[in-house]
Amino acid sequence: MSGSLTAKALAPVIAEAPALVHEALQTLYDPREDPLDLDAVAVAARGVGRTTAAMLAMILNEDGLSEAFVAFLAAHARPLDRPAFAATVARLKAESDAALGGLVGISFDEEKLAAFALRSQSFRCRIRVNGKVTGSGALVSPRLVLTAEHVIATANGMVPKLEVEGPDDRRYPATVALAVPPHESEVTGGLPPAEAAAAHSDVALLRLDVPLGRRYAQVDLPPAPVPCAGKSAFVLVHFPGGKASGISFGEVDRSAAGALRQAHTAKAANGSSGGPGFDAEFRFLGLHQGRLGKVKRIVPFEQFCANADFRARIEGDRQMRYLWSLDGSPEGHLVIGRQTFFDALATIAAGEAPALRGIWVRRKSIAESAGLAFSHDLLSAFLDASAHRIVRLPTAIEVGDVVARLHAEVFAAPPPGAAPGVRLDETTRVAHDEDRARTLADAIQAQAVAEGRTIWIFVENPPAGLLQDAQVQFEHLVAELLVRPSVRLVLAGFETCVLAETVYETVGEARTGTLPGLLAEYIGEFTEADVRMTAAEMARAMGYDWGAAVLARIVRLALAGLPAQGGYYPVTHLGSVADRLRAEARREEGGG
Template sequence: MLTVGKMRKALVAHEQVIRRALTALFPSPDEPLSLDAIAMGVEEEDGEDLADMLLATLNQFGKVPHFISYLRARGADPVPLPRDRIFARNIARFTGIEIGEPLHPSFDLGALGDFAARAEAFRCRITLDDAAEGSGAFVAPNLVLTASHVLDRLFAPRADDSPAPRLGIIASDGERYPATCVQRWPYHDGEVNGALPPDGMAQTHVDIALLRVFMPLGQAYGCIDVSADPPDFVGPSMFTLVHYPEGRETGFVSGRVRRDGPGASRLPHDIDTAGGSSGGPGFDRDLRFLGIHQGRWQNVRRLVPYERFRDEPRFRALIEENSKLRFLWSLDRNIEGPLIIGRRQFNTGLAAMLEKPTSRLRGIWIRREDTNSIRGLGFSYDMLEAYLLLHERPDAVLPHRCIRISPSLRTTDLLADLAQLALEDDLAPEALPGTGDGQTTDVAHQESRADALMQAMQRRAEAKGQTWWVFFDNPPNGLSPDVQVQLEHIARHLPTRANLRLILAGYETYRLAPLRFGNVAEADTARRAGLLVEELGPFTRSDVEATINAMITSLSPEAELRPARLQEMTEMSLQGLVADATGEFSGKDLGTVAAQLRRQVKAFLGVDA
């Protein structure tokens, strides 16, 4: 149970992870919920602190289980079990098959504790008509791996016209989510009686299935790494099984498994499983993914080894398609979330910078056609955060940091403000030797301070192994002349630093000097670093088509979207709107288009409206 005391400890140890958790769990820009916003509601005179308010807020929105799963996936479990209580107690061993005694009969408890927290988050139950049918785990943002035979009832012939059972999962947050079967690889008929697949059929009959859910829960709650090499040992070894026997949530179970060498079609083990265990992932003594539990048919308990299906072409393609995201069509790849239409240049720029970190492309300048409108500027920061979050591995060191600064006429020292946000200290940046106050012109002095600050930020980011993205909001009432000079120096020096990126939202009337690129290809031949320019204005029919295509490709890449159907869906999404003489639609109509587009995609995918 998550208590206020445990929340206090989590805030001290994992504040940055908690900030990202709130961004992921509350992605809507219309209802943002950040740690800073929650802190503003703390009533200190009543004895409250941030931990009290944060836990109360999560309870109010029913997000405590989601919060715990998100933190567990990142090694920040707020309610960890003692290391010696991770494995379930008094679990009988199955003695129907000889395994042998492992050379190392125990686990590293430190590594096991970290693994257990992540496994608690990425595992799930498979359900048919809301009844637990098997176990599974996320292997990509939207994909769950389980055993093929868990779905036998779903695909069984029906004599009448009765509907097929409803397929779904119960995630680690306790919520039920509808699912579809993307691909199913069969088992051999003889396996029902405990036989092994005949020679030549073990590679095709691997008894696995991939299910798709329409929310990227694997991004939030973590995934099994199915890109790593399979374990390569011979003989008996300790292993652990992550499963739900009889659909019950139990502690992890340790046991022994035997691998007779490369090419083994199945791996026998001695954990006494039950109905509902099928599809659960097993891990070796070093906590590497070993395979999935196939079942307890006759006198056999065994795994389908990961090495048997790791390189299966269709399996690899589905994992890679779902793991790579180039076009951000929603802040969290949620079909119910805010949709993004008409931001292809922004998407392309972010993708290029992540794919080629050594490129001369070091940021994006978002410029409005109508400088009286602020539509899309602040949302660009939400897009930046979302894009970076969706490209992180939950179990890895955070590779990116976003720093948002909103200068205004009240700002007196932009460099000092940026230093406090980025370096988290109150020391104003000092000018380089020989360019101090009174030693040179004020413009040269401020440029030297800016250069020194960029050097300090680069050193800090490089030491942390991170890329820092500095986002400047458009000043609503302009900037003072002194602050404008500082901004010009920041825009000149920040893009020259390898670990720093600059995003400017607005600032069309300011004389900023960074090199500008019209497209990402221009950066490949550039001699110095610069920013990609995105013109923010009306949207077009092709923008709507691009969003529909991106949604279908992300949510159901196996679906065939024919040109005629795409045209029909586009027409229905734009129904009731009139383009101007150039074929463009007003940005004011984006809300209407998004609602109509969502209905079209749901109908195409067969998702309940």
């Protein structure tokens, strides 16, 4: 379906949800290396008398990203073609009623069904072994795809070429992160012996290089299996015959708690294996295993949810505490020496340090500006846009009214006038500015609450300082924003200013602190430990089997010959260290 996007389909979404389109483009394109921007597309389109939608459709089709774009929108509950989607939902509803209405008296809530149908399009995957579709799967974390083990098994035991065809219909190379085979007796429709069941749950986790789960959607595995309660509705997400026919409905027999396999009646075919099954509330129940005769069955979640390795791998992949690469792959921009930054972000995002209201990135050598603007890229790459909005506030001598500028950046409108009693002719300049800052901070807080997101203000360092009035305004703004619960600040530079009464030196300090403050991050050098951190995170995320000794060797090689003072390396060498780490990753992937 490559090249299928049309201007007609795109136009409504551009008009109604430009921010979502912007976010999609940011996600699908690399904002540093290969950006595509909606504003820019609009200008270029105007220049040739076309619509933005037409131009964008053309580019997405040309770049082969139309499916990815559609999947992204679907993951964000925005079907591209609303009428067509409405028809699909109506069909699904009819199918489900037909399959289940008479059987167990279930009738799906149309709205929930529509939402699930959209989401399922964004987490479902095809599994290909040596190029052929052998089963279905689902994204369950940024890089892990859940499927049945027998889907990836090869008859001769040869190491297969594994690929996952993602929600965007693109093929991604995959490696096996976990594989628990079925029992041999299952080939003939039998059950594994009870004592061997745990070791034969027919489940596999495949690891991708690219964090597709972050880009699109993931199945949220429940913390504990849904309790068994007799016969109930069953929804299977799969690719029967390798085709994207979507969702099937049926009944699953969950009468016996602890049953090793459970029978279901949803339509399935070759290629359905490994597809995730859900109940009427769309809670995960288990994986479709296969069919023997007329009996189709699932491996219930109970059979593998307690597998410690399984849990640990998913948990490990979900918990991103350090962004080692801007795009999550070894080929992306590798991030070295920013552990404090990510520690702080992760801590804030997890709500673990209420007093920590942001980060103050300071340079050890103020003549250098490397790393300041990059902090914005890191922030964008790390934070989930659905829960965080980032506003970038430029500062320079030209920004004489910082309050007005920030207001414009947040609200795309000029600020209201000062309140009575604190107008410029009624009080001191300082008191006037303080009131304006307070009013704006209140407005931003209210906006954050209204959006249901934390608003992050990223403030760029003024290359040659600020004017005095702007400086005073800025001090007030920081003081006010620091105490707004839904606002966070990242200051890049400003080393000669006193901007926060409380500046924490470590995340630990901030965790126990009670006074709202910023965490100081000093940039300009990196250490061996920083390189080890990036390499270790890369290995963890990519599933490289780099033990301590290998890691130590790789780090040593990455730093070989580089000059250090007191164990600190100048940032000018980051590029070559990244190249060396990347080369190791390629070698690991077998490409280098």
